[in-house]
Amino acid sequence: MRIVIIDDSGLRATVLEEGLRDAGYDDIHIVPPRGAFVARLERMAPDVVLMDLGSPSRDTLEEMLTVSRALARPIAMFVDQSDDAMIGAAIDAGVSAYVVDGLRKERVKPVLELAVRRFNAFAKMQADLDEARTALSDRKIIDRAKSILMNQRALSEQDAYALLRSAAMNQGKKIVDVAQALITASDLLGGGI
Amino acid sequence: MTIGLRIAFLPLTDAAVLAVAHDRGFAEAEGLSLELVRTTSWATLRDRLVYGQVQAAHMLAPLAVAVTLGLSQQPAALAAPYKLNVNGNMLVMATAFAAALAPDRISRLADPLGTAHDFAAAIGLWKRKPVIGVVHRFSSHAIMLRYWLASAGVDPDRDVVLRVLPPSLTVEAMRAGEIDGFIAGEPWGSAAVDAGLAEAVAIGERIWRRGVEKILAFRQDWLDDNPDIVDRLLRALQRSAAWCDDPANREELAQLLSGPRYVDQPIEVIERALAGRIVARLDDAPVDSPDFMLFGREATSFPWRSQALWIYSQLVRWGMVAHTADTAARAGAVFRPDVFRRALADSQVPMPGASMKLEGAVDLPLAVGSRRGELTLGPDRFFDGRIFDPERIDEFLAGFSPPR
Numbered sequence: 001m002r003i004v005i006i007d008d009s010g011l012r013a014t015v016l017e018e019g020l021r022d023a024g025y026d027d028i029h030i031v032p033p034r035g036a037f038v039a040r041l042e043r044m045a046p047d048v049v050l051m052d053l054g055s056p057s058r059d060t061l062e063e064m065l066t067v068s069r070a071l072a073r074p075i076a077m078f079v080d081q082s083d084d085a086m087i088g089a090a091i092d093a094g095v096s097a098y099v100v101d102g103l104r105k106e107r108v109k110p111v112l113e114l115a116v117r118r119f120n121a122f123a124k125m126q127a128d129l130d131e132a133r134t135a136l137s138d139r140k141i142i143d144r145a146k147s148i149l150m151n152q153r154a155l156s157e158q159d160a161y162a163l164l165r166s167a168a169m170n171q172g173k174k175i176v177d178v179a180q181a182l183i184t185a186s187d188l189l190g191g192g193i
Numbered sequence: 194m195t196i197g198l199r200i201a202f203l204p205l206t207d208a209a210v211l212a213v214a215h216d217r218g219f220a221e222a223e224g225l226s227l228e229l230v231r232t233t234s235w236a237t238l239r240d241r242l243v244y245g246q247v248q249a250a251h252m253l254a255p256l257a258v259a260v261t262l263g264l265s266q267q268p269a270a271l272a273a274p275y276k277l278n279v280n281g282n283m284l285v286m287a288t289a290f291a292a293a294l295a296p297d298r299i300s301r302l303a304d305p306l307g308t309a310h311d312f313a314a315a316i317g318l319w320k321r322k323p324v325i326g327v328v329h330r331f332s333s334h335a336i337m338l339r340y341w342l343a344s345a346g347v348d349p350d351r352d353v354v355l356r357v358l359p360p361s362l363t364v365e366a367m368r369a370g371e372i373d374g375f376i377a378g379e380p381w382g383s384a385a386v387d388a389g390l391a392e393a394v395a396i397g398e399r400i401w402r403r404g405v406e407k408i409l410a411f412r413q414d415w416l417d418d419n420p421d422i423v424d425r426l427l428r429a430l431q432r433s434a435a436w437c438d439d440p441a442n443r444e445e446l447a448q449l450l451s452g453p454r455y456v457d458q459p460i461e462v463i464e465r466a467l468a469g470r471i472v473a474r475l476d477d478a479p480v481d482s483p484d485f486m487l488f489g490r491e492a493t494s495f496p497w498r499s500q501a502l503w504i505y506s507q508l509v510r511w512g513m514v515a516h517t518a519d520t521a522a523r524a525g526a527v528f529r530p531d532v533f534r535r536a537l538a539d540s541q542v543p544m545p546g547a548s549m550k551l552e553g554a555v556d557l558p559l560a561v562g563s564r565r566g567e568l569t570l571g572p573d574r575f576f577d578g579r580i581f582d583p584e585r586i587d588e589f590l591a592g593f594s595p596p597r
Contacts, residue, residue: 035371056359058236059329062266063357066330077240077266091244096236 001103002027003111004046006037008055012122016050019118023110033057042070048108049075049098050115058096065098073101078112086112093119138176145179148186195226196422200409201241202229202251204456205360205378206466207278207407209446210488211251212455214426214433222432223425231454234359235329236266242410243269248419249426251277252410255504258524259331262514270523272416273408273501274532275427276494277434280404281466281486282334282397283382284341286323286374287367288474291392293318298393298473299480305399305576309345312394316352319373324354326363326375333406334376334397336507341400343593344577350511367391378406379466379486380458386472387462393473398484401553403493403573405500408528416532427536434489443467484571491571492545496528499549499583506586510593521586543568552581 003025007013013030020028029044031037033055041049042064051058065075075098078087086109090097093116099108142164149160168178198220202208208229214220215227230247232238235256242250243260244267257273259265286294293315294308295301301308316323327335339349349355358366360377367375367390374391375381385391397404409430416423436442447464450456456463465472469485472478487493505524509516530548537544546562553575560569575581581589 035369053237053240054233056233056361058234059359060357062236063330081267087244091240091246096240 001025001047001107001111002029002044003048003050004028004041004044005030006033006041006049006051006055006057006061008032008034008052012052012119015122015125016115016118019114020111023114025111033060038064042068045071046075047100047103048111050111051096051098052119053091053094053096061098071100075100083109089116094123095119141176141183142179145182148182152186195221195224196425197226197228198249198422198426199228199230199247200249200251201232201238201247203232203235203238203360205251205407206380206450206456206463207281207378207486208251208455209437209450209467210277210430210434211409212449213437213446214429216449217433217436219429219433219436220426223429225422225425225429229454233361235332239265240267242271242412243267245412245415248411248415248422250410251407253329253332254405254408254501255331255333255336255508256329257408257410258501258504258508258527259513261523261527262508262520264508264514265331270413271410271527272413272529272532273410273496273527274416274423274529274536275409275430276405276496277407277409277430277488279406279487279493280398280484281378281406282337282376282404283379283393283471284325284338284374284376284395285382285385285391286325286394287390288392290315290319290323290373291394291474294394298477302393302396302399302471302473302480302482305341305395306344308395309341309347312342313345313347313352316347322352322354323373324356324371326358326366326372326377327355328360328377329357330513331508333404333504334378336504337397337400337404338376339511340507341395341576364388364390380456380462383462383465383472384458386475389475393471396471396482396485398482398486400576401573402484402575403487403491403571405504408496416529420532420535423532424536427533428540431489431494431537431540431542434494437488438490440468487571492543492568495533495545496530497545497548497550497552498525498528498530499552499581501525501528502549502583502586503552503581506581506589509586510590516586516590525583549583552583553578554580 005013005016017028031040077098095115097112146160149155164175164178168175202211215229220227238250241247257271260269261271294311342349356372360381363375363377363381364385366372367385437446447460447467450463451460469482470479471482502525505521508514543563553573555570555573558569558571
């Protein structure tokens with residue numbers, strides 16, 4: 001079974017490809033949706049095409065599937081329209097799948113399930129990464145606010161943090177927001193460091 | 194208690210009525226909390242609607258007909274009780290191609306019939322079959338382009354290459370020479386003009402003076418099961434549309450749409466489309482086209498059944514669907530004037546008495562029968578003077594040569 005992954009994000013495609021290879025599929029190709037990708041895809045004569053639901057190039061792909069005379073058999077979306085749960089999971093995960101006509105659904109379903117799991121795993125990875133980045137930048141902001149307090153009010157680091165924390169609690173805000181406000185105020189007053 | 198409602202849209206100027214209903218509190222005043230889901234392709238917008246991730250969508254009118262007739266992946270009966278705008282499209286071609294057309298840009302835009310014939314001649318002079326970008330097979334843009342080209346004897350399936358690509362990629366594709374021009378909703382044509390890559394060749398409003406564009410689409414069963422929510426939404430949109438049409442709000446509207454949540458393009462370009470000030474070529478003075486895009490005035494939002502049938506007639510004409518009485522009836526039923534009437538029964542909106550009309554028959558603003566208030570229909574001529582009688586589709590189709 002020849003599977004083509006159309007994807008711009010190198011990382012997500014790799015994550016998906018790895019999963020498919022581990023599951024024993026070996027005829028896998030990654031095509032970025034740029035330039036003449038449709039002509040390339042036609043030559044490849046895929047059985048299954050997997051594509052990110054968020055890709056703006058889906059309309060281009062579907063047009064090709066509609067008008068192509070090069071494809072021996074028509075390719076249509078999803079495999080089993082009766083399997084609402086599967087389709088729902090795919091859409092939630094952001095996967096669209098086009099499957100060649102006549103391919104048995106038992107053969108396609110595992111591919112789609114795997115794609116859904118990998119897409120979800122990738123989304124979680126990205127969310128974790130974003131969270132880590134946010135945490136890091138939050139810490140930098142708090143550190144800067146602390147050092148402003150330490151310099152201006154001759155506090156120890158521990159006391160500076162305690163002051164920020166109690167101010168945040170009193171105002172019902174997050175520490176990082178109070179710290180940011182302090183930095184902004186300090187910058188405006190020319191006392192920035 | 195507020196009712197949550199998810200609506201998918203594409204980042205285009207004509208999503209304005211939805212954006213304003215959300216951001217200016219019109220939806221909230223009706224007890225609705227809208228979540229507008231920004232989507233980057235029509236295929237994904239369609240899937241989100243058909244598979245229930247959203248309850249409604251900002252959709253190309255022909256796509257709603259096509260999905261209902263089973264022409265675009267999973268068939269689903271869709272229903273459109275509300276038109277989000279009319280007009281707003283522009284055809285731009287590479288400056289080198291446009292050099293073969295009338296050099297006076299103002300008369301070029303004002304005379305689509307003459308320009309179509311010039312265009313036909315220019316095809317033979319071009320280095321290849323011109324590749325023209327359209328946003329979707331089932332877009333108002335593609336249908337209007339086909340109609341316009343065919344008027345000058347150009348077969349859109351043989352003499353040019355229509356390539357589907359998303360509006361957001363059109364300017365890049367022009368730059369890379371992958372396409373020689375494209376027709377899309379604003380601000381994309383203007384963006385290509387501003388980049389010095391293209392010139393305006395035709396504007397939708399001159400091809401069909403009141404061309405159906407985006408509609409608000411629901412799944413038909415959901416629409417029928419939730420009349421109260423639908424009515425609230427339509428009332429909110431009607432107020433929003435009046436707000437969008439008011440020139441006093443134009444700057445604010447352009448500002449809102451230009452943000453990253455919506456169109457994410459420069460304010461100045463969006464404001465030009467809203468004001469109908471079309472710059473046909475880089476550094477040209479703008480051409481005034483006051484009806485470039487309409488949201489609510491002249492009962493724009495009213496979903497005339499005859500308009501769904503006109504769209505259907507064009508799908509038949511180009512061999513996309515076979516004409517039968519039953520198919521025509523299903524296509525016509527996509528537009529739901531009955532729901533529009535019900536939702537806005539207690540409002541001040543002038544309400545047309547009929548659900549169908551002759552399309553293309555109004556030359557000058559015309560006062561028509563309305564259940565209350567004054568309703569004036571704007572001119573709705575097609576540039577070739579044809580009139581579409583929804584009761585006589587066969588005759589209308591036979592009038593095109595060569596018939597397909």
